[in-house]
Amino acid sequence: xxxxxxxxxxxxxxxxxxxxxxxxxxxxxxxxxxxxxxxxxxxxxxxxxxxxxxxxxxxxxxxxxxxxxxxxxxxxxxxxxxxxxxxxxxxxxxxxxxxxxxxxxxxxxxxxxxxxxxxxxxxxxxxxxxxxxxxxxxxxxxxxxxxxxxxxxxxxxxxxxxxxxxxxxxxxxxxxxxxxxxxxxxxxxxxxxxxxxxxxxxxxxxxxxxxxxxxxxxxxxxxxxxxxxxxxxxxxxxxxxxxxxxxxxxxxxxxxxxxxxxxxxxxxxxxxxxxxxxxxxxxxxxxxxxxxxxxxxxxxxxxxxxxxxxxxxxxxxxxxxxxxxxxxxxxxxxxxxxxxxxxxxxxxxxxxxxxxxxxxxxxxxxxxxxxxxxxxxxxxxxxxxxxxxxxxxxxxxxxxxxxxxxxxxxxxxxxxxxxxxxxxxxxxxxxxxxxxxxx
Numbered sequence: 001x002x003x004x005x006x007x008x009x010x011x012x013x014x015x016x017x018x019x020x021x022x023x024x025x026x027x028x029x030x031x032x033x034x035x036x037x038x039x040x041x042x043x044x045x046x047x048x049x050x051x052x053x054x055x056x057x058x059x060x061x062x063x064x065x066x067x068x069x070x071x072x073x074x075x076x077x078x079x080x081x082x083x084x085x086x087x088x089x090x091x092x093x094x095x096x097x098x099x100x101x102x103x104x105x106x107x108x109x110x111x112x113x114x115x116x117x118x119x120x121x122x123x124x125x126x127x128x129x130x131x132x133x134x135x136x137x138x139x140x141x142x143x144x145x146x147x148x149x150x151x152x153x154x155x156x157x158x159x160x161x162x163x164x165x166x167x168x169x170x171x172x173x174x175x176x177x178x179x180x181x182x183x184x185x186x187x188x189x190x191x192x193x194x195x196x197x198x199x200x201x202x203x204x205x206x207x208x209x210x211x212x213x214x215x216x217x218x219x220x221x222x223x224x225x226x227x228x229x230x231x232x233x234x235x236x237x238x239x240x241x242x243x244x245x246x247x248x249x250x251x252x253x254x255x256x257x258x259x260x261x262x263x264x265x266x267x268x269x270x271x272x273x274x275x276x277x278x279x280x281x282x283x284x285x286x287x288x289x290x291x292x293x294x295x296x297x298x299x300x301x302x303x304x305x306x307x308x309x310x311x312x313x314x315x316x317x318x319x320x321x322x323x324x325x326x327x328x329x330x331x332x333x334x335x336x337x338x339x340x341x342x343x344x345x346x347x348x349x350x351x352x353x354x355x356x357x358x359x360x361x362x363x364x365x366x367x368x369x370x371x372x373x374x375x376x377x378x379x380x381x382x383x384x385x386x387x388x389x390x391x392x393x394x395x396x397x398x399x400x401x402x403x404x405x406x407x408x409x410x411x412x413x414x415x416x417x418x419x420x421x422x423x424x425x426x427x428x429x430x431x432x433x434x435x436x437x438x439x
Contacts, residue, residue, distance in 0.1 A: 006044060006045040006046060008046075008078060009044070009046065011079065014075075014078065014079065014083065014086070014087075015086055015090065017039070017044075018071065018075070018086060018087045018090035018091060019090045019094070021035065021036070021039075021071070021090070021091060022090045022091045022092065022093055022094040022095065022296060022297060023094045023296055024296060025067070025091065025095070025296045025297055026296050026417070026418070026419045028299060028418060029065065029066055029067040029261065029298070029299075031417075032067035032298075033056065033066070033067050033070060036052075036067075036070065036071065036074070037052065040052070040074060046074070046078060047074055047077060047078075051077065052074075054350055055070055055073045055074065055077075055350065056070055058073070058346065058347070058350045058353055059073065059343075060363060061353055061359055061360075061363055062339075062342045062343075062346070063255065063256055063257055063258045063259050063338075063342070064255060064258050064300070064336075064338065064339040064342065065258070065261070065262070065298035065299070065300050065339065066261075067091070067298060068088055068091050068092060068297075068298050068336070068339060069088070069339050069342065069343055071087045071088050071091040072084045072085075072087055072088030072091075072339065072340060072343045073343050073347055074087060075087025075088060076343060076344065076347055077347075081344060084340065084343060084344060085340065088336070088339065088340055088343070091297065091298075092297050092298065092301070092332070092336060094296055094297065095295045095296040095297025095298070095301050096297065096301055096304060096328075096332055098295045098296070099291060099292060099295045099301050099304055099305060099328075100304070100308065100325065100328050102291045102294075102295065102305075103288070103291070103304070103305045103308040103309070103324065103328060104308070104321060104324065106119075106284070106287050106288070106291060106305075107308065107309060107312045107320070107324060108321075114430070114433075116433075117429045117430050117432065117433030118426045118429050118430060119287050119290060119429065120396070120400070120429040120432070120433070121403060121425040121426050121427065121428040121429020121430065121431075121432065122287075122290040122293075122294075122422055122425045122426050122429065123286050123287070123290060123381075123385045123400070123425075124385055124386065124400040124401070124403040124404035124407065124425060125290075125403055125404070125407040125421050125422055125424065125425030125426075126286065126289055126290045126293060126381065126385075126422070126425075127378065127381050127382045127385050127386060127404050128403075128404045128405070128406075128407035128408040128411060128421070129293060129407070129411065129418055129421065129422075130263060130374060130377055130378040130381065131378050131382075131404075131408055132408060132411040132412050133263055133374055134371060134374050134375050134378060135412060137367075137370065137371050137374065138151070138371045141187075141367045141368050141370075141371055142368060142371060143187075144186060144187070146179075146186035146187060146368075147186065147187050147368040148368075150172060150175065150187070150365060150368045150369050150372070151368050151369060151370075151371040151372035151375075152372060153369075153372065154168050154172065154368075154369035154370075154371075154372030154373050154376075155372035155373070155375050155376050156372075157372075158267060158372070158373060158376040159376050159379060164268070165257065165264075165265065165267065165268030165373070166253070166257045166268070168369060168373065169257055169259055169264075169366055169369065172362075172365045172366050172368070172369035173362040173363075173365060173366055174362075175365050176361040176362045176363070176364050176365020176366065176368075177358045177359075177361050177362040177365075178361075179361055179365070180357050180358055180360060180361020180362070180364075181357070181358055181361065186365075187361065187364035187365050187367070187368050216348075217345055220341065220344060220345050221341075221345075224337070224338075224341045227337060228252065228334065228337060231330075231333060232244075232248045232330070232334065235248075235326070235330055236248075239316060239317070239318065239326070240316055242314055242316070243277065243279060243310040243311065243314040243327070244326075244327075244330065246277050246279075246310070247307050247310050247311075247327055247330055247331055247334075248330060248334050250269070250272050250273070250277070251269075251303050251307065251331050251334045251335045252334045252335075252338070254268065254269055254303065254335065255334065255335050255336075255337070255338040255339065256338060258300060259363070259366045259370065260366060260367060260369075260370030260373065260374070261299065261300075261370075262292075262298070262299035262300040262302060262303075263299070263370075263373075263374045263377055264370045264373045264374060264377075265300075266289065266302065266377050267373065267376050267377045267380055269302075269303060269306060270282070270285045270377075270380065273285065273306045273309075273310070277310070279306065279309050279310035279313055279314065280306065280309040280310070280313065282384050283384070284309060285306070286381055286384060286385065288302050288305035288306060288309070289302055289381070290422065291305060292305060293418060293419070293422050294419055294422050294423075300335060301332070303331050303332075303335050304328045304331050304332045304335070305328075306331065307327040307328050307329075307330060307331025307332070308324040308325070308327050308328040308331075309324065309327070310327045310331075311323035311324040311325070311326050311327025311328070312324035312327070385400060385404075386400055386401060386404060395436075396432070399428070399432050402428075403425050403428045403429075406424075406428075407421045407424065407425060410424070
C-alpha cells in the first residue's frame with residue numbers, strides 16, 4: 001500500500017467520521033488515539049505517520065485532553081479552522097449529551113434503590129481503575145530516583161500539606177525545565193525528541209512549511225477573550241453570580257492546568273467543588289467520575305457533571321433541571337474553549353515546540369509528578385468508598401473490597417476494557433442489592 005496521503009475527502013465524509021468516532025470513543029486517550037492511528041493513518045491515509053506522531057507530541061505538551069486536541073489538529077490540517085472545530089467538537093458532543101442525561105438521572109434519582117445500587121457497585125470499580133492508572137503510568141514514567149522522588153513529593157504536597165494543585169504542577173515544570181536546561185536527564189519523557197532535534201527516525205521534513213505570519217497570536221488571543229467573556233457575561237447578567245461566576249472561573253482555570261489528563265486535575269476540582277463551593281457531596285463527586293468512565297469522549301467531561309450539579313443545587317429562579325443544563329453547558333464551553341485556542345495558536349509552530357528542550361523537560365517532570373497526583377485521587381476516593389464511615393455494614397464493605405480487587409485484576413492482568421469493568425461493577429452492585437432485599 002502506498003504511504004502517500006489520500007486525496008482530501010468530501011467535507012460530509014469528514015464530518016461523518018468524527019461523529020462516528022465521538023459515538024464510539026470509549027477506552028480513554030490511549031484507546032482513542034489508537035483508533036485515530038488505525039483509521040486515519042493506516043486505512044484512510046488522511047494524514048501521514050510522521051505528522052500524526054508530531055501532532056501527538058505537540059498535544060502532549062499542552063494542558064487539556066490530548067486525544068481531543070489531536071482530533072482538532074488533524075481537522076485543522078485538513079480543513080483549516082472550520083475542520084478543527086468540527087473534528088474537536090464532534091469528538092466531544094456525543095459524550096457530552098450522554099453525560100447530560102446521566103447527570104439528570106443521578107441528580108433526580110440517584111438516591112433511589114435501583115440507581116443507588118448500581119452506583120454502589122460502580123464506585124469500587126472506579127477506585128480500581130484509578131489504581132490501575134497509577135500502576136501503568138508509574139511503570140512508564142518513573143524511570144529513575146528523581147522521578148520517583150518527585151512523584152512522592154507531589155503526593156505528600158497534596159495529601160498532607162494540601163498545597164494547591166496549580167502550584168504543584170508549576171513547581172514540577174520549573175524543576176524539569178531547569179534540569180533539562182542544565183543537561184540533567186532526570187526524568188523520562190513519553191515522546192522524547194532526539195538530541196539533534198529529530199524525531200528519531202522520521203524522514204519527512206515538516207520544517208520546510210511556510211513560517212506562520214508574524215503577529216497572528218495577538219488577534220487570536222483577543223478573539224479568545226471575547227469568546228469567553230461574552231457568553232459568561234451574558235449568563236451572569238441574566239441569572240446572577242451564584243453559582244455561575246464560580247463555575248466559569250473554576251473550570252477555566254482547570255482548563256489551563258490539566259496536564260496529565262483528567263485524573264490529575266480531579267482532586268483539585270473535587271476540593272473546590274465539594275469543599276469550597278459546596279456544589280455537591282463527595283459521594284456525588286465519585287458518582288460523576290463513575291458516569292464519565294461509561295461515556296464516550298474525553299474523561300475531562302466529568303467537569304460537566306460537576307457543573308450540572310452546581311446548577312441543580314443552586315438553581316435560583318430557574319428549575320433545577322434547566323439550571324443544571326445551563327451549568328453543564330457553561331462548564332463544557334469554558335473547559336474546551338482553551339483546547340481549541342491552544343491548537344489554533346500553536347499548530348503552526350508545532351515543529352519548534354515539540355523539539356524545545358525546555359518544554360520537553362518541563363513536561364517530563366509534570367508527567368512524573370502526575371503519578372503522585374493521581375495516587376492522591378485514588379486515596380481520596382478509596383477512603384470514601386472502601387473504609388468504614390458508620391454508614392456501611394460490614395457485608396457491604398466486604399462486597400466493595402471484592403469488587404475493587406476483582407476489577408483491579410481484570411484491568412491489570414486480563415486487559416479488560418474499562419467500560420466492561422464499569423458495567424461489571426454495576427452488575428455486582430445490583431446483585432448485592434437484590435441479595436440484601438431477599439434476606
